[in-house]
């Protein structure tokens with residue numbers, strides 16, 4: 001994964017493995033001026049006015065090379081629900097209201113750029129190639145610890161398979177999120193992760209005294225591998241949102257007073 005500074009000043013991470021336009025935003029290069037949202041906040045309800053959020057969306061979309069009006073970002077509910085969207089969802093979440101809620105979507109539509117919002121949770125982008133190597137379907141997933149526990153990674157792969165993908169031609173990029181270094185949880189959260197996922201969680205968790213440190217990025221990588229995605233087709237950002245508040249928003253580090261990151265993908 002590469003950190004790119006676009007001509008308009010926006011910094012974002014790009015994964016070459018996906019083979020299509022994609023980007024994980026940082027907080028750098030936007031027009032938000034509040035201390036906690038400066039400067040590329042991409043969500044409403046965090047203190048910026050609508051005009052500022054939409055200007056940031058335009059800057060980020062331009063930097064990544066997608067049409068801002070094609071971006072779809074539906075209300076997220078920490079579930080493992082993944083929807084299949086068609087072109088009618090275009091613009092929902094920013095320019096149009098939505099009555100759908102979910103934490104992931106997949107599409108064959110070239111007129112959509114699916115996106116998820118995070119600030120410590122794990123964003124996952126997936127692309128599926130046809131036999132000729134062209135990307136024909138994409139998916140995005142919001143995997144916090146609840147989504148991870150509900151195995152949203154597998155639900156995302158299943159959604160792409162339902163659209164005609166074969167798992168050995170799916171590529172994945174796991175974006176910047178809270179790292180094992182900073183994600184300290186108590187027994188109840190650890191138990192909830194283990195109850196659905198067992199050994200996959202145990203193998204990716206450190207324990208110090210009464211505290212547990214699950215590595216959500218590695219857990220999601222292993223879940224993708226278990227459902228047939230090749231390990232060499234998975235790209236993982238090493239960056240921790242809570243360690244690097246200079247370039248990211250972190251819900252945990254900020255005590256909840258923060259802007260929001262966006263991760264987007266598009267077929268063209």
Ligand SMILES: [Zn+2]
Nearest residue numbers: 181182240243
């Ligand atoms: Zn950290």
